[in-house]
Amino acid sequence: MISPEQYPAFANDLLTWFDANKRALPWREDYDPYRVWVSEIMLQQTQMERGVAYFHRWMEALPSITAVAEAHEDTLLKLWEGLGYYSRVRNLHKAAKIIAAEHKGVFPEEHAAIRALPGIGEYTAGAIASIAFNQDVICVDANVERVFSRIFDIDSPVKQKHNMAFIRKTVTDVLPSGHAREFNQAVMELGALVCSKKPRCERCPLQQYCEAFHLGIPHERPVPTAKKEIKHIDVATGFLMHQGKIYIQKRPDFGVWAGFWELPGGSVEKGEAPEETVVREFMEETEFPVTIEDKILVVKHGYTTYRVTMHCYFLTFTDQHSAEPVLHAATEYKWVSMDELDEVTLPAGHRKLLDHLQNDMRLKPLLDNS
Numbered sequence: 001m002i003s004p005e006q007y008p009a010f011a012n013d014l015l016t017w018f019d020a021n022k023r024a025l026p027w028r029e030d031y032d033p034y035r036v037w038v039s040e041i042m043l044q045q046t047q048m049e050r051g052v053a054y055f056h057r058w059m060e061a062l063p064s065i066t067a068v069a070e071a072h073e074d075t076l077l078k079l080w081e082g083l084g085y086y087s088r089v090r091n092l093h094k095a096a097k098i099i100a101a102e103h104k105g106v107f108p109e110e111h112a113a114i115r116a117l118p119g120i121g122e123y124t125a126g127a128i129a130s131i132a133f134n135q136d137v138i139c140v141d142a143n144v145e146r147v148f149s150r151i152f153d154i155d156s157p158v159k160q161k162h163n164m165a166f167i168r169k170t171v172t173d174v175l176p177s178g179h180a181r182e183f184n185q186a187v188m189e190l191g192a193l194v195c196s197k198k199p200r201c202e203r204c205p206l207q208q209y210c211e212a213f214h215l216g217i218p219h220e221r222p223v224p225t226a227k228k229e230i231k232h233i234d235v236a237t238g239f240l241m242h243q244g245k246i247y248i249q250k251r252p253d254f255g256v257w258a259g260f261w262e263l264p265g266g267s268v269e270k271g272e273a274p275e276e277t278v279v280r281e282f283m284e285e286t287e288f289p290v291t292i293e294d295k296i297l298v299v300k301h302g303y304t305t306y307r308v309t310m311h312c313y314f315l316t317f318t319d320q321h322s323a324e325p326v327l328h329a330a331t332e333y334k335w336v337s338m339d340e341l342d343e344v345t346l347p348a349g350h351r352k353l354l355d356h357l358q359n360d361m362r363l364k365p366l367l368d369n370s
């Protein structure tokens, strides 16, 4: 087991490796706090390559904190579309407004002020304080947990309180003062590139310090927490077509997918067929009486703790009916063409449905006749 006397050599070997092997990432060009902040928020739950593409697009549209503060929420949601976990972008918006109002548009340097911003938890505050401002603060993410659980051979679930406390204390002890920017990134980079789920120990600069490697059990660390059960949900939705347009509505400003445009629909209730659900949901949400013309397809979409099976239909009005809904589950509505649907921000499942529909030959005549 690595002893505290070896910590400086350990840190030094890691920093040398990082210097030679770090990826060229856009926010590493100048460590501008705004860019570091956006990258940290964007990369939560997002793969690096994908995150970098979104990052470039975001920075081109919104080059400063003030630009974010002044942007309309729809613009931000559109730039974020496909990344998921939309509370992240809403919190970015709120935080940018606070920075504009209370910090003259300059990202605050004090750890407490950073931590006080919406959407910034312990990890992100540490990441910004250390990476943007090179303060001696740790940041522990899943990569850091994996690396340290292997180096120190932690043999119980890594998320257990005492293990997390041990990791935080040890990272603090190892961190070389004045080098937090490089050190924190180095541990995370090692976790991403070398000490990944399938560790490449033969390329690792920390082999000589690593207990799991000496025991021949890196694959058995970290010990995972018992998995949560995945829930399955059936929902039904549909394209209501009228005079060549499709009906969409905007969700309320709270709850899941807040502020997104969507097709009406909802969960299939016990004993109900999806065909009955879609008709019932349209009536409950809009008071539109609708008839099913055809089934489009079934879209499956997975989230962290649940899987959705979405039954989708082409719909028309049951009889001559006003195109004006009575809104019960939305704040706005509009009738749009297929092209206009591309411009609005939709939940991932609905976007998936649209992608399938691009090539569906049944759509055009239905729109022409509706």
Ligand code: SF4
Binding pocket: 147, 150, 151, 194, 195, 196, 199, 200, 201, 202, 204, 205, 206, 207, 210, 211, 212, 213, 218
């Ligand atoms: S030796 Fe292997 S398990 Fe240990 S830190 Fe390096 S990559 Fe990870």
